[in-house]
Amino acid sequence: MATEVVVPMLGITVERGTIVEWLKKEGDPVEKGEIIFIVETEKVTTEVESPASGVLAKIMVPVGIEVPVLTPVAVITEPGEEVPAKYLAPPLEVAPPAAEVSAQGVQVFAPASPHAVQIPSDGPIKVVPAARKLAQDKGLNLEALMGTGPDGVILFRDVEVALKAGIVPSAKVSTLGRRLAEKEAIPLEGVKGTGIRGKIMRADVERAIEEAAAPGLGKIIPMDTMRQVIARRMSESSVTAPHIYFFTDVWMEPLLVYREDILPDFERKCGLRLSINDLLIKAVALNILDFPLLNATIKGQEIHILPEVNMGLAVALPSGLIVPAIAHADKIGLREIVRQRADLVQRARIGKLSMDEIERGTFTISSLTQYDITYFTAILNPPQSGILTIGKTREELTLVDGAVKEKKVATFGLSVDHRIIDGAVAADFLQNLKWKLERPVFTFLNL
């Protein structure tokens, strides 16, 4: 049976990818898990494995065309099997005149006519078409760029970085203005030029720097790509998945004490510092095993309960939010959770996550324990069905056996997709999690 190869989901904020290299040709035999192409997005460049063993029968999307994630790019057949007719539409050409529609009806961005881009006579600039189109749209001179792709090919990302860094067309910004913008990392896209014919002068950049620094009102801030994608995905999630919210107070002392108890031995044995978050990740993963529906995603008319529990952890970056996921959080031990968590968070901050790490999450934890926030609601991270929120641990007075006692509590919130998760299921999930967290010794007992 023929298997489609698609551009994988590339994380919450990634909508498109560009294949920068095919490692296999049509007709090559491939093994499942073997790397067959390399895809590049705004965030990461990653290798994509073959989903099946067989023959790479047909490549539908050649190198250099940007396509939405999940677009089929190739077909793998069993040896001797014919390529199904629906995949035999002519492949996308590298230089169609304008945006084309692929066989699946997905918009495919293709470069505009190549003659519009100036190519120096001493040899063509190597540039992927999507990057060329972006550069052309923005009036960017590609000669000024150094490609980071194979053989110095200018990638889509290179153009984006250049645009962000303020390498805008030389005719539109003075050299001193551009140098200042580069130094101060001020994007020039929104800067109003006061020079002749709207040229951005140094004084304009200085003003932009001042405005960016001032916590002022009455500012207009152009959204960068990451923010635009976040904005669109968040509102899509909010509109398509009806959210319901549940809250419960969790008595935190047992978990805090448990951690204190095992911390020195854990550190000595594993050389890693265990955090409350690590315990929470493990407890939530175990809780999901009791409520697999919270590990599901909707596909058409089906609810797919996913085979792995990969726990996403929302990491705030200066420019937005990214959610790397700890793989197999239900199966692995605490040592591995600590190791993965520390590594993923650190790499998230420097923008070095792989696509798989962003894409594999099946449930998300969003923690604001560092803030003085009692509780909050969260928007689901599509296509996931549940997200857990954790507020600050606070001290409260409660009645225990008729006596007023001081207690440390934190309010946990759960947002679920009400299309597939009923209120009772969600309530049970949260209540069960509360039970687990308040009885850590039993919860983390490996029976």
Place this chain on the structure above:
Amino acid sequence: MYDLAVIGGGPGGYVAAIRGAQQGLKVILVEKDSLGGTCMNRGCIPTKCFFYDTTTLEAAKTSQVITGAGTLSIDPSKMVARKRHVVNTLVSGIEKIMKSYSIEVVQGFGELIAPGRMMVRRANGLSKEYQSRHMILATGSKPALPDFIEVDGHYIQTTDDALDSDDIPARLLIIGGGVIGVEMTGIYRTLGCEVTVLELLPDILTTEDADIRRAMLRLFEQRGVKIHLKAEVKEITLRDKEIEVAFEDEVRGIEILRVDRILVATGRMPVLDGIDTGKLDLKTEGPFVKTNERLETNLPGVYAVGDVIGGMMLAHKASAEAEAAIANILGAKKEVKPERIPRCIWSFTEIGAVGLTEDEARATGRPIRVGKFPFMNSGAAQAIGNVDGFAKIVGDAETGEVLGFHILGTHATDLIGESVLAMSTESVIEELAEAVRPHPTFSETVMEAAMDWSGLAIHSPKKR
């Protein structure tokens, strides 16, 4: 009712009138003398006529190939006549342009009575009041004199007299080593006068870069000019066709000098005839009319440009201000940045400069790097037979910003233009270095200086 009334027809006033008319304003301009102002009649243009005449003589005299050099001389009356012809051509040219724009030019003495009201007294004694929505004061400047010196127009002259005199004195004392003094020194010395210069300050051309000053002083020495710095005139006595000047030199004390003529070049002061600042309550700064960056005075609708507001007293500065004032009248917010006004001096050779001197640049605390290229290494300079000079660029070592450019030598005043363009378009030094210049021309020296800033001048030996 006019849209714009301009008092003064010099390079500030006439440019304002033409630009205003181009923009659809109904313009009246009053000039008491002749259009073109000091620049055309008593300044830039006459001195340039003399500069080129004397430079031609000097080039011919020092030529290794022209024979008969010993008999070459300038006929001063012809020199003055040529100048008059040039001036007349230019002035009538301006008149024609003004007429083509239907600008009403009134010959007479303009007086600012109040904002929007101007009284013009004509030569025939008749007076008439004109009203205008906007006014531009462009009355210019005149030679400023120390109060103990009385100008008689023959023994003691200002440039006003000197540039119209066709008798050349044998011995000349120039009081003042500023731009005017240095220019007149070049002209008179080349004409064969024995020239002495007295300067109160410790150096000539104090606004210029130290390297420029040093090079010019060296030329003064080579050409046999006597110069006394930190020297003050004590007494001037006229004795039977000879002037006895007592001055105090810091080094040698009181000295007596006998000359045939004194040229007073001690700066210029604003012309405020017809502008009663006290009565009008017009604010001043020192002797000059005070304006904001947009050339507005404190009187509503009244702008002022050029020498009357002080700063660099240069024709092109006045013209730039005039254009800015018109733009502002029409609603823009335009300023003229002094650091982008080129300074040009014509003496034994030319000086073209713009922006900060090296010392000024270093005083800003920014990281400074300097590039320099001697004319000696220029093919064009060698071919022309005059290798005096250099081009020097002062830039911000980090950003490549052109902070200052200083050129001394043949064509320096023409060469400075491209640095002004680089500065106003905010190009950087690498771009000045990269633009290809024609060979063999002096423009290559600008390119090479910019290259040298990066240590990459082609026609300079490797630095150790």
